[in-house]
Amino acid sequence: LMKYEHEGHPLYSSARLWDDGIIDPAKTRDVLALSLSAALNAEIEDTRFGVFRM
Template identity: 65%
Template sequence: VPKFTFLIVGSFGAGNYGMSGRAYSPRFLWMWPNARVSVMGGEQAANVLAQVKTDAGALAPEAADEFKRPIVAKYDAEGHPYYASARLWDDGVVRPQDTRRVLALGLSAARNQPPQQTRFGVFRM
């Protein structure tokens, strides 16, 4: 059964796995322009890193906002769909109004793929 994945908003961490992200080898994985993909959201990552530094005494609480700003900016930039597509992490950025057409092309491609030989025996339950 072919798997097709459209990322339409945020896809972070374990949720990316649960929704058939790249690690589960979907046949196609597309992103909408407003989607984001990352280990976690930038704000959450910045808060965790700031808390660790504050707890270790390496960061004064009043300097936390200044510390977080570049982290959030980095996550925002690297979680962008064009950043992901440029690195071939997905199969392209799709405008929402083109979703149906792109999905139809994907279904056609999957249907016309030659069948693959199975390399395992019968599983008895």
């Protein structure tokens, strides 16, 4: 149970770079706006392959 509590904490996975980090709820709009802006400015290139599943 102690291991589950320790390794289940959000900071445990973020410290190991298993995700892109934790967003402060007060900054959710700013992060979302920045993400959408970056996504809309990127060109979509033609490819010859399908979706890569991880």
